[in-house]
Amino acid sequence: MLNNISLGRYVDTGSVLHKTDPRVKVILYLVYLIAVFVVNSPVALLALFILTGIQLITAKIPLDVTWSTLKPVLPLALFIFILNALTIKQGDVLFTWRFITITDVGTTRAVLMALRLVFLILSTSVLLTLTTTPLKIADALESLLSPLKVFNVPVHEAAMMMSIALRFIPTLIEETDKIMKAQESRGANYDTGSFLSRLRGYITVLIPLFVSSFKRAEDLAVAMDARCYRGGSNRTKLNPLKITGRDIAVFILFLTGAAILIGIQVFFGN
Amino acid sequence: MANAISVKSVSFTYRTEDGESRSTKALDGISIEVESGSYCAILGPNGSGKSTLAKIIDILELPDEGQVCVLGVNATNEEEFYRIRENCAYVFQNPDNQIVGTIVEEDVAFGPENLGIKLPELRERVDEALKYVGLYDLRKREAAALSGGQKQKLAIAGALAMQPKVLILDESTAMLDPVSRDEFLDLVEKMNREKGITVLTITHDMNEAARCEKIFVVEHGQVTMSGTPAQIFSHPDVIKKAGLELPPDISLVYEIAKLSESQVAEDDIKDRESRIKAAVRFAESAKDIPEAPVHDLREKKRKIMEISDLSFSYDNKKTYALEHINLDVYEGEILAVVGKSGCGKTTFISHLNGIVKPQSGSVKLFSRDGNIYTTSKKKDIAEIRKNVGLVFQYPEYQLFEETVEKDIAYGLLCQSKEQENLKARVKEAATMSGLDVETLEKSPFELSGGQKRRAALAGVLIMKPQVLVLDEPAAGLDPKGRADMFEIICALRDSGTTIILVSHNMDEAARYADRIFCIKEGKAVAEGAAEELFESNERARGYGLSMPILYDFADMVKKELLRKHPEISLMPPFPDPAKEASSIVRSVLHAE
Numbered sequence: 001m002l003n004n005i006s007l008g009r010y011v012d013t014g015s016v017l018h019k020t021d022p023r024v025k026v027i028l029y030l031v032y033l034i035a036v037f038v039v040n041s042p043v044a045l046l047a048l049f050i051l052t053g054i055q056l057i058t059a060k061i062p063l064d065v066t067w068s069t070l071k072p073v074l075p076l077a078l079f080i081f082i083l084n085a086l087t088i089k090q091g092d093v094l095f096t097w098r099f100i101t102i103t104d105v106g107t108t109r110a111v112l113m114a115l116r117l118v119f120l121i122l123s124t125s126v127l128l129t130l131t132t133t134p135l136k137i138a139d140a141l142e143s144l145l146s147p148l149k150v151f152n153v154p155v156h157e158a159a160m161m162m163s164i165a166l167r168f169i170p171t172l173i174e175e176t177d178k179i180m181k182a183q184e185s186r187g188a189n190y191d192t193g194s195f196l197s198r199l200r201g202y203i204t205v206l207i208p209l210f211v212s213s214f215k216r217a218e219d220l221a222v223a224m225d226a227r228c229y230r231g232g233s234n235r236t237k238l239n240p241l242k243i244t245g246r247d248i249a250v251f252i253l254f255l256t257g258a259a260i261l262i263g264i265q266v267f268f269g270n
Numbered sequence: 271m272a273n274a275i276s277v278k279s280v281s282f283t284y285r286t287e288d289g290e291s292r293s294t295k296a297l298d299g300i301s302i303e304v305e306s307g308s309y310c311a312i313l314g315p316n317g318s319g320k321s322t323l324a325k326i327i328d329i330l331e332l333p334d335e336g337q338v339c340v341l342g343v344n345a346t347n348e349e350e351f352y353r354i355r356e357n358c359a360y361v362f363q364n365p366d367n368q369i370v371g372t373i374v375e376e377d378v379a380f381g382p383e384n385l386g387i388k389l390p391e392l393r394e395r396v397d398e399a400l401k402y403v404g405l406y407d408l409r410k411r412e413a414a415a416l417s418g419g420q421k422q423k424l425a426i427a428g429a430l431a432m433q434p435k436v437l438i439l440d441e442s443t444a445m446l447d448p449v450s451r452d453e454f455l456d457l458v459e460k461m462n463r464e465k466g467i468t469v470l471t472i473t474h475d476m477n478e479a480a481r482c483e484k485i486f487v488v489e490h491g492q493v494t495m496s497g498t499p500a501q502i503f504s505h506p507d508v509i510k511k512a513g514l515e516l517p518p519d520i521s522l523v524y525e526i527a528k529l530s531e532s533q534v535a536e537d538d539i540k541d542r543e544s545r546i547k548a549a550v551r552f553a554e555s556a557k558d559i560p561e562a563p564v565h566d567l568r569e570k571k572r573k574i575m576e577i578s579d580l581s582f583s584y585d586n587k588k589t590y591a592l593e594h595i596n597l598d599v600y601e602g603e604i605l606a607v608v609g610k611s612g613c614g615k616t617t618f619i620s621h622l623n624g625i626v627k628p629q630s631g632s633v634k635l636f637s638r639d640g641n642i643y644t645t646s647k648k649k650d651i652a653e654i655r656k657n658v659g660l661v662f663q664y665p666e667y668q669l670f671e672e673t674v675e676k677d678i679a680y681g682l683l684c685q686s687k688e689q690e691n692l693k694a695r696v697k698e699a700a701t702m703s704g705l706d707v708e709t710l711e712k713s714p715f716e717l718s719g720g721q722k723r724r725a726a727l728a729g730v731l732i733m734k735p736q737v738l739v740l741d742e743p744a745a746g747l748d749p750k751g752r753a754d755m756f757e758i759i760c761a762l763r764d765s766g767t768t769i770i771l772v773s774h775n776m777d778e779a780a781r782y783a784d785r786i787f788c789i790k791e792g793k794a795v796a797e798g799a800a801e802e803l804f805e806s807n808e809r810a811r812g813y814g815l816s817m818p819i820l821y822d823f824a825d826m827v828k829k830e831l832l833r834k835h836p837e838i839s840l841m842p843p844f845p846d847p848a849k850e851a852s853s854i855v856r857s858v859l860h861a862e
Contacts, residue, residue: 182662223367
């Protein structure tokens, strides 16, 4: 029941974007993250839509994967939309019924906020999670943050922790599914009944999940010890990061895209 | 030859979180020596100190007393610990908990990367290791998406890439199905043979142990016996006392010898040929006709569940996990559901109490009170969950309460907050699952593995289900734990509970089940008694099953007997070694 979520999953299509240096992607991601929050004019939104579309096509991500990435956040997007539409009272009134008042500013803002969330998820997926293995993201962060080592920041350790956390997401999802089914067989309830009984239903899943995660963590630590892990010093890499001409091209291309986007925003924005 | 591993009078005591020593020693002055290039097994019941010993050898734990010397390196300081770990690879029991890399090849590279191996050698080592274990084509895959057997091969590849001289397997095959287990062991034996890697395997599987050169039996933190498999298995009483068992084929040799009042010598069981010859010789020398064995056939009683035309697909009907399954379940029987890993067994049993709803077809329960419930109707679900208990694989993961008592009571309290005689019912369920009453006060997380399993079983039994569905109830237990678990299951059946049991172990399925139901690639391919399904090797293989080891061996003994005495007539096999021995001896003596 939890298996069809691809949020945070890696899907290998062998595209250019997959082969691009993860550091380039991390920087581009930050740029687009800022863009998503700056953009508010409809024309710029359209441009952002086109750019994200180009990224998705470049990454050769199939439509059904895109859809299953978005699906879990749609309820949240809808919630944000409704909340904004109902609470913003500025502008001309479009519609009113009892205590509900919908205004044009409210609607635009609501659409904008919901779309921002959608674009946020899409950018994160296409630039990072779908096209970059967690280990590469961790590598990129390690490399980009390595100047901080001077200040005794444990950059390698933090990157390792992150990549392991990401590595265990599918395992934990599978485990959650298994425990939920087992507790449901014993009569646990997750979706009907009073709030308390539902909460209790989730507790029966969370406690075993925590207990087994601790056990896994312990096992993994021993396994890493057995494989001679001694921290970052003297470690080599199977796939070391190397910037190539193609990486630079991708970087310039999408950076230009972002610049045009900001340009449109400045020109059309208020 | 030189010793790869030498452990001298090592003692070790685990510490509690407060840093105090626990009362019992995990290892108590243990000494073992493993020859370089040999293939050895450590046997022993749960909690005997086997895994601790393996961890001490790989310096994952440090001994309190005594000496450890691996490949000529004495473990005395930190640099030496790393030198030992470099040369000593370790594969653990749970495949998921030892994979560090997200992608297959990244995980294989983890070890050599830690050793500081540079490119291009690093790439060569990784590719070579992946090719050796047969995962090269999957090198770019997500490691989490591999099957259990593939994950253990990945662990082997990760070990191999470090080019170790010693390989320690800590119950590495416990979570694998028979086919994956055989593949895994073949691979390990190939490494031992071709690369001269010393292999030390800790196992509960006696057949696996019988494949080794040398066995160490560990009990209470000491080696109580060591020798070749033939030497070890020629002491059946000692084996039994240590909570272990004989492999089914050797067990049959002993049973036939018993009927002919002969003694089994070490040479009689040293390999397959000698075992067959010995069995034939003993059968021929028998004089008294033993009592005729009977199949315990149970008459088919009332139908209690009916599964009709059940189909299920995870991917919108592109492929089917289950396809048009029909099955009737009768009250008071043990029905074994068997089939290869991934054939749809778990999906099938998840349908039985409505955890998964049928996409087409139906699952019906004919309750004792005369009502008919179907899992497709929402209002029937509560009744079905109450009457069809489902225990998943490794159910100890579902424990969550503060005390065992509360945990067992949970399911009952979900049905209704007010329960009469709650305490008495908890006690009853605990007793049925073989749990001591004293443990009820404890936290479930303090219990041993076997006790946790029983507590989880009790948590389902408390609802007094009419049908109990068990997914691999004995997985990961030691031989005594397995035997105890099946005793509990048979007792439940005798008290009127219908049992549906998923099993990978064909010997156990044949021995304990009244009927076997086989699924292959989502389709029902066979249903019947063990002697029908396992009538011949070809037939079993056609269903995607491996033969029970006992049947396979008995078949070879019978073929040899027929060759020598073409006039005798043989009976179909029995799943119990004693009965099979009687059947063979009777046929040789021409008893009608």
